[in-house]
Amino acid sequence: MGEKTPDLLIIGSGPAGLTAGIYARRANLTVQIVEKEYRGTGQIADSGRVDNYPGLPGIGGYELGEQFRGHAEKCGVSFTEGEAGKLWREEGKWKCRLEDGRVLEARAIIYAAGTVHRQLRIPGEQQFFGKGVHVCAWCDGAFYKDRVAAVIGGGDSAVDAALYLAGICKKVLLIHRREDFRAAKSSLLQAEAEENIEILRNTVVSKIEGTHKAEAIWTQDNRRLPVDGIFVEIGQIPRTEILRELAVTDENGYIQADETGRTALKGFYGAGDVRTKSLRQVITAAADGANAAVLAAEDLRRTTEKEV
Template sequence: MYDIVIIGSGPAGLSSAIYAQRAGLKAVVIEKNYLGTGQIAESERVDNYPGLYGENGFDLGEKFRSHAESLGAEFVEGEVTEIIPNNNDYSIKLDNGNTIDTHTVIYAVGTERRKLMVEGEKEFSGRGVSYCAVCDAAFYKDKVTAVAGGGDTALGDAALLSKFAKKVYLIHRRDKFRANKTLQQKVESIPNVEILLDSQITKISGANKVESISVLQNGNANEIKVDGVFVAVGSVPNSALLKDLADIDSNGYVIADEDGITSAKGIFVAGDVRTKKLRQVVTAVSDGANCVLSAENYLENK
């Protein structure tokens, strides 16, 4: 029986592991991907984590993990299929058939990328449609690409792609970006990035790979020749495992304040899957620490 089972090995989960070890609690991290560190690994550069300016996302994630491992954190690879209430405790079922029993759960599974939901997106996924510019940008050297989205991720993807592609179309359905002003100014100054506001991709076309996109701009339809489409239109919270256990808002995020306390006794939520205004590495790490404190108080009272 564990004191805490931490589901997820991104920054929030790894922070939880670090604080659990320092608190002397018996804890285990369940990670879906072997040696995973979450979506931070896909970030080319992290400019807003204090003390580690300009750090590569993969390297920063590895530092988080190494820190947890150096303190003796335990990791188990597997995908959680069900969280089962068991008296005042929980049984965590894994896809390999194993079950782990615990007094408390820290749920830190993050989000997954939202799809455009247009014709051709699914068909050309991996054949010109990508959701990770850091992973695939180098494949588009001297080619033409499009980025869909208006947040920090989309503008960061456009900036990265501009280093490889000869042309980058940045397509956003609203009349202004949601990204931070510094990033906006940077992207607007890049000569091979063309910004299309009040626009949306309606179709992705091609034979064996992406060859063009249909774009609706201010009511006018245009076809643009591209070699690749990078989708960065937000995220969907991975909250399905808690839908029958804890309160979830209309957007699918698990409802909790900074202490991570959910409506389910003994279940705490950390990171991007939680209701909050700012979803960044620094807030995920903070969530992890707060959840361990909340779990520790819960265990003492129990």
């Protein structure tokens, strides 16, 4: 007899994937996690400090990610380094071809590859990332209490971030390169009504200036705007290119799945930032992973009972 097919293959080793692995092992499933980077723990590793994960205020993002991973390893989750290149279902099993040609298979898949933040691609952005330049107001906004922050973007995420920061910061600059915002009219009206939010329309940021940390924004019309913190809110790109043929994503590329993680495809679940939802945080990613793993375990148990 050949080697038994693993119960669950998890694509992605961020908080969603690692939590899914923990819950799946606790349900006695055999689990394999595919990680793009060796000992990767997702975008959380890029956060210098996390202040909103319950019970662990002020923990470093790298440290928190390592704790997730250590827990998964302790539970017996196995890891494979590689980048998923193609997914398909064949003869009742899910198969995953890695970019190096290896093919993995499992009875079910949880896809938790996450997203990447869109970048401005201007001088200073990468240099001061984590040192005044951020991509999550809810994660890092508290560091700028009673200080000046800038939010760059014109969609819902940018306006919502500006509103959130208005309750923390002395002043918030909401900077958009166009006249018209894409954000909901109601949110924009609320931002316009906030005394400490200044909206700068038709303003293009050309570079970020600083020494040891970001200190100012320069615009294309040669204005220097002193700020303490900069939040780039110009959208995210879900890592779902390989899912196009499976028809499980919406028009923006996010996996169409509810809070259980279930999709329209049998044995295929979505979890974490890559799923359609309103709030993308470490805690919601972990919750997604737990929900998807529990549902996958239940579905696999029912399938096994039918086969017996």
